[in-house]
Amino acid sequence: APAQAQTRIALLVKSLGNGFFEAAARGAEEAAAELGDVEIIYTGPTEPTAEAQIEVINALIAQQVDAIAISANDPDAVVPALQRAMDRGITVISWDSGVAPEGRAMHLNPSSNELIGNTIIRLAADHLPEGGEVAILSATATATNQNIWIEEARKVLPEYEGIDLVAVVYGDDLSDKSYREAQGLMQTYPNLDAIIAPTTVGIVAAAQAVTDAGKIGEINVTGLALPSEMAGHIHSGASQSFAIWNPIDLGYSAAYIAHALATGEATANEGDIIGIGRVGEVMIGENGEAAMSDPFTYDASNVDEFAEIF
């Protein structure tokens, strides 16, 4: 049994069995090792729903963990449960997929939403010098962060000459539905030039659909994904490039911040600066949000080396 001296930090994810979160967990462990007296509890529900996540929160409260770092399935639904946690003296932060301000001390964005929104459009635009039609294939229609990014993307769209966002469809993070939606896009918009999928299931399915439709070279699939998942499609040319922030760093940072706040080494008021080990430091912005780093772009040149890692 862990000595009570330790700080016990729960890394609570949307649902287990997702490469992205597995990587984040490894990052958290890394941080724990650096910090020494920290135990990481990596956990999550079966289904990616708020109700299921609340059950896990209750269990964590009961264990009197010192901190909960959550990537939420629903920004609002988990608030009451997290508030109860805070009432019981547990430090709560959210990361990746955020929680409404009243439900946590601070939120760590993998990167600033503006940057991500901008990046996913840029990824497409870079390969469309004289403009063209792009469509977005998102996760579920209720996925918070995807929706924010799409919003941001819409904002910056005018800055990109001739890039025309023709549709936003939802693949619900189901491979068959995403695949079908991608096929639908290719049919509805015969001269589509790029599909942007800011979600890993979606981008993989879309790349596959493009490959199967024999449209490699015509349609560039891009968006957010893990190198390990996209390496194949980069080489096949279905995808020129894609971006992701380093999930290991994200988990690492979340653990660092949770630890700092739980041990009182730091506070999370607007303007405060919290050190996050090798990643550097973050500054708490308005309504308690902070951004970790810029998304990093992967293409044929570097995808393989990272595919080994995450």
Place this chain on the structure above:
Amino acid sequence: MSAVSHSPRNIPDRLESPFKSALKSWEMLLIIVAIAIFVANSFASPYFLNPWSLSDATFNFTEKAIIALAMAMVIISGEIDLSVASIIALASTAMGFALQFGVDTPTLVAIGLLVGVACGAFNGMLVSGLGLPSIVVTIGTMSLFRGIAYIVLGDQAFRGYPSDFAFFGQGYVWWVISFELVLFLALAVVFYIILHRTSFGRSVFAIGNNPVAAQFSGIRVRRIKFILFILTGLMSGVAAVLLTSRLGSTRPSIAFAWELEVVTMVVLGGVSILGGAGSIFGVVIAAFIMGLVTFGLGLLNVPGIVMSIFIGLMLISVIGLPVVIRRVRARMAA
């Protein structure tokens, strides 16, 4: 029986006292299982035996269990309702929608319950009115109801429920005793009486055993089934109020995939999925068992999906074991 005695004059009411048969009953087995799990948990985790923890744990199942009470009656009558979770979604959406017009808490609750009843009535109409198989009907309405919620809400969420509304899902009646728990236990008593102490309940059993003979016996089969579906709808409405209040917000994905957990609860409770047999008491214990198991494993940070393996195994073995035991007994006897 005929072999036992030839004189018709002395047919006893029962062969053994109700008490003795109770000892052999399914419920007894469940109680033992429940106690076993409780003890196991308290050894497995130092955090288990803490009133607040246990109180929190009850929130994990009270809403489902409330639906299970009505579901038990539907299943005993030989039908099933897989749309309950979607009814929650639709009812909750309706409440959130009304919220936009700034209605007060009582009205909110009323709306939630009404929508529940309406959905139940729709199912009931299709099943008992048109005589359609409930399992497929409710698989359909399952998508239909939630689908409507999606059309209304899309990717939006309804927030900002009045603070007094929070009581239903977050309030405590006394110390660690939550309102949800009290309401569940109260409803359990009500349903126990309805099912086991009234002629309505008796009719439900009769229908589940043999709908035709029940009809020939002057039981209004269709009407009773209709009522049962409305009852399930109503309880889903209640659950919608509680859950919405507990989450403090509404999204169309609310209560996703709950229907199977509710059915699991009912079946664990010893209700025959084929209809005609079961008891409310069993369902109540089953609810606590499932709550205890998931919470206990949660304390050990067993991943949710592994937990579900456990529930699956429990479901099969709890239903299967008695059969096996009977077989083995028979073996030894022979």
Place this chain on the structure above:
Amino acid sequence: MKALLKHRELILVAAIAVLIGLISLRFPAFIAPRNMVRVFDDTSILAILALGQMLVILTRCIDLSMAANLALCGMVMAMLNAAFPGIPMPLLLAVGISLGAGLGAINGLLVWKLDIPSIVVTLGTMTIFRGSIFLLSSGQWVNAHQMSDAFKALPRAVMLGLPVSSWIAIAVIGLFVLLMSRTPLGRSFYAVGVNPTASVYTGIDVGRTRFFAFTIAGAVAGLAGYLWVARYAVAYVDIAGGFELQIIAACVIGGISIAGGIGTVGGAVLGALFLGVVNNALPVINVSPFAQMAISGAVIVIAVIFNARNERKKGRIILKKAEKAEVAP
């Protein structure tokens, strides 16, 4: 009966035709032969799964674990392929299909030997199978580049204008037609569904027949598991999540009576095609993504009502005007 079913299948064909017609009004390219082939190919997985489910439903059971079975087999095959790309495809397929059959057999045994109601059994195994995938893969994905090209290529290879996956579906359909119409086993599925008691008296072992239904359904799920992971070139814990309901819906739309004993291969396939057309149409005629769920729900409800109208039995014929049973002298 036969006549009635034929009749119903014709209606279903008509319905699908009308549906396609309407869609092509809004989106002409939809009826393009190439697209029709695509739709059929996209539906092939659902179709063969529906056939498996049909057997189970005919015997008055239901299999909620088919999608989970599919996912588990798919994952196992993907992991094997990733670990030992050397394994020849036929062998790998054999492994996958037998694994599926094995899992189905577990359902079958529980239903047969412990006579636990199938809905309970498969409710349990559904979660158990899913969980096992997690334990097996420890949550990791198997991604496109980890799979051998042969693994991914097979279902896509085009023969005589149709992808192999479509041909596989067609072959399965053929086998089922033979099974159901010409073999004692096939007939016993009907017998058990129509009247279990009578089946016992007739020397048909009800439990054993159900066991075979589940085993075949499992094997079919195993096959579908391969087609799935190969087509979408990725395997992870919850692929085909919630697909079990689609499968049942296809059967219901196809006029397979949930009460058992009534249903045909044609019906199941057409039911699947109907759903396939709807699923493929909704994206292209850009219906609001939020409306899709409601629509498919409505379709199911309407189908049930419709089938019931066909099945409703009229009063018995006693007045001399007509007893069909009499042979015309």
Place this chain on the structure above:
Amino acid sequence: MSQTMHKVLETEAAAPSLTLSGISKSFPGVKALDNIALELYPGQVTALIGENGAGKSTLVKIMTGIYQPDGGAITLNGQDITLPTAHAALGLGITAIHQETVLFDELSVAENIFLGHAPRTRFGMIDWRKLRAEAKDILASMGAPIDPNARLKDLSIANKHLVAVARALSIEAQIVIMDEPTAALSHKEIEELFVLIDLLKQDGKAILFISHKFDEIFRVADRYAVFRDGEMVGAGLMKDTEQSQLVRMMVGRSVERAFPKLDVTPGDVVLDVNNLSHPTEFEDISFSLREGEILGFYGLVGAGRTEVMQTLFGITKPSGGSVRLDGKPALAKNPAKAIESGIVYVPEERGRQGAITGLPIFQNISLPSLKKTSKSGFLRLAEEFALARKYSERLDLRASSLSQEVGTLSGGNQQKVVIGKWLATAPRVIILDEPTKGIDIGSKAAVHEFISELAADGLAIIMVSSELPEIMGMSDNVIVMREGRIAGRFAREHLDAETLVRTAAGIEGDPA
């Protein structure tokens, strides 16, 4: 053919083809069979008789591999055999027509006959052409006018039974068991069945024939075996015994005359039915029923009597006509309404429409009377038990306790529960559809006595029956139905078997 019978009796020496010894079988709470020994001889009919619950059907189920005996041995032509499954029994050429028709509604007649032993093609596939042809032949050989391609669903009960017989014949059997094959058959069809039985005898098949009807037994059987409470209490040659002796063995006491009809002078008209019609089932049915009257409805199975009665009870909607109870319109919308107004119907299909086999006896009996036994919707068990005890005792029910599940009672005892449950509602008009179908002499007498008592108490009674003696013994007036129409009306004093049968079969119509 009576000659053939004698021939067989002379060739007494023949060794038994099937021998049962020491067969025992217990069910929870019942010893259904206790150390039974039975021999079946080739070319002979052995009648198995015994009260309800004596164990007859249980023995049949053991001989056909459906139940496994707790102990005992079975030898076929001198070799020891075991019957682990129904399949095994069929394989050994043991075939049975069971008490309840067990066939497949959705399948064709031909397939019903050959399911499980269908002719195959070279490739082991089912040979449909051959199958249909053979089915046609068998049905023809029985003189049954049934189309092999028809769906069983579309057949009347009677024809269904004939298909069951055809199935038994389709199997190359040396042992043929018939468990109350005539219960649902009409006079005419019973005659045809007896012809078949004689044919089977000539083929040297050994036949076990179970029936509660002594006239039939004396008509076809060469030997008899009597069961009482699961024990074999006697066996021998029919020619050395007579009815009273058999009855005494059966019940262990002698039974008073079967039809204790009390003379009641009917009072005022209670029920008045006018031109009741239905699109497919019956046409202008008109009759009136008086207090204390027993109105018999006779006809061949399939004549549509049940349908008429079920319409009066609110199960089926008529297309026209009127029903008046005490002069007031009383066409019930549903059974509940009918019961309220005082019309009750004791259904014919015990298993499907009468008994709720999963529930205990007392709950079955109290079910239609719940309004009475409960108080403002709440159950009162004491009342229910009282009610149940009253009627189960009056009907001489055999059960281990009132909490025993009805499903575990024998056919006859289940029927008593069903009748009891309707009498318990204290109705004005009671409709009994085949009230003594499958009930043994002892209980039959009890039921008949009871019926006429009820009549004496002023209850108006309709009795649908296909048993001539019962109709003639019990009815004040008789209505004969044929093919959905009333074919004749007779008053008690002009009742004569000949005419009734003729009218029912439509041999020479003499409408009243």
